[in-house]
Amino acid sequence: MATDPDLVEFFEVNFPEAFNEAQTGAKDGDRLATSHRKIDKKVESRYPRNIRPMQTYLRDVETEEGSRACRRLRWKNMIPGTIRGSDPNLGIFSKQPESEIYVKTPWAVLQRELDRYHRDFESRVYDITVLDGPEDTEGTTHRVLPQNLQRHPVNSTIYCANFCRYHPGRPIKFPVSFINTEESPALKRDGFIIPIQRSIECFVEDGVDIPESLDMECSGLQFKDVIRTDRIILPDGVRFSDRVIKRGKEFIVGVMFGSGRGLEEDTTETEKEPVAEK
Incomplete structure (x- = not known):
């Protein structure tokens, strides 16, 4: 765990009680909190401007395009999608045909980010690297916003994940x-x-x-x-x-x-006069 910052972040989000043991003086919790503080500095240096990295793969337009091909990709735990939009800083405009890139993202990569940010996933900015294949180590990096994340209507699994290029002029x-x-x-x-x-x-x-x-x-x-x-x-x-x-x-x-229960109301109690006995 001490060598994998992403794993530590996952356990911190899903098991926060393990990281709170340091306040009670537990030795194991102290060691865990100490290692976590050291890793936090590495994580901050790895993600400047709070922009997390992500990897995806280029999709073959001839063999991996269409409903049936996308269904086969989902069977292999690969989620189809596209990268589209303009980025004036890179000279990319939406009217250009090459501005739209067909990609396939591993399901585990998307699910990891969804487990961490839930509904706020589409409010995050990512540096997504497009690789030609699993054996490729270098690719083209695009700064993007997740957009139009689609789920299956019955089992709620991820069905499609699209990305839009981000630049400072985009809200x-x-x-x-x-x-x-x-x-x-x-x-x-x-x-x-x-x-x-x-x-x-x-x-x-x-x-x-x-x-x-x-x-x-x-x-x-x-x-x-x-x-x-x-x-x-x-x-x-x-x-x-x-x-x-x-x-x-x-x-x-x-x-x-709210109902306002517990509000202090200015009420005056009137003393009741005793009723004379007959």
């Missing part, structure tokens, strides 16, 4: 995470937030680390409060897209709701 939809929930009077009294927008479209400047999510400030939230973009904390180099700015106050992130 990304980031999920929203709540912070300082303990400072909200409504959330402390059985309140909850009804999300209207689970993700917000933003632009990220070139050279800036791509965030995993956007923090929303929850301090001071009261019942029936309408949450808008003024509570979203944007990192440096990240701004809302034009579509979000144009909607203005009509862009609602969520609504504070």
Whole structure:
């Protein structure tokens, strides 16, 4: 485990209690946490700007194109898809026929990322390397966003995985995470937030680390409060897209709701006069 950072990340996400043993003074947990901290530095240096690598293989257009050929690929645990879109930095434009590349991605590679990020998978940026075959070690690298991930309608397995080229001028939809929930009077009294927008479209400047999510400030939230973009904390180099700015106050992130149980109401108790006995 100490030599495989990806394996350590997997166990940290799926078995967090094993990494929390260091706080209780357990020797095994201390050794595990120490090795994890050393590996964290390697992981951060391996993934600059929070962009993870991924590998895929080139699909033969003549023999691996069409419904039947794609079905045979899925039997071999290879998920068909395409890389499309423009990248002005590389001189690639969507009108060019060579801009669309047919690829096949191993099921284990996609499932690993889905287990880690779940619904936020399509909000991640990847450096995907297109190889000619399993024996090939060098290929062409494209910076992409996962797009139109399709699943089987019955067994929910991955059916198709497409990718769109990414550049700083392309917006990304980031999920929203709540912070300082303990400072909200409504959330402390059985309140909850009804999300209207689970993700917000933003632009990220070139050279800036791509965030995993956007923090929303929850301090001071009261019942029936309408949450808008003024509570979203944007990192440096990240701004809302034009579509979000144009909607203005009509862009609602969520609504504070709840029954209000536990609220201190100003009620005065009236003393009852004793009834005279007959």
